[in-house]
Amino acid sequence: MKCPNCQGDLIAGEVFFKKSLTDFAVFGLGSEDLRMKTESGEELLLLGASDRRAAQYCRDCGVAIVATETGKRSAARKV
Numbered sequence: 001m002k003c004p005n006c007q008g009d010l011i012a013g014e015v016f017f018k019k020s021l022t023d024f025a026v027f028g029l030g031s032e033d034l035r036m037k038t039e040s041g042e043e044l045l046l047l048g049a050s051d052r053r054a055a056q057y058c059r060d061c062g063v064a065i066v067a068t069e070t071g072k073r074s075a076a077r078k079v
Contacts, residue, residue, distance in 0.1 A: 005063045013055050014054060015054075017034070034046045055067065
């Protein structure tokens with residue numbers, strides 16, 4: 001798969017949250033969800049604090065594509 005930004009090669013993998021020991025000591029067990037705020041102000045849940053999703057990453061420009069289970073058709077198992 002090619003990057004939609006620079007046409008570089010995408011690396012397949014998995015995206016998830018991981019709390020460092022320092023953050024755990026300072027902030028405890030609580031963690032947050034990954035959300036996106038659209039230009040219209042709508043807030044979308046992309047990744048829950050304990051979720052793992054398929055992802056593609058471009059080393060050339062840093063673009064990451066996360067397959068979510070939201071939307072009309074789930075992309076989580078297609079990437």
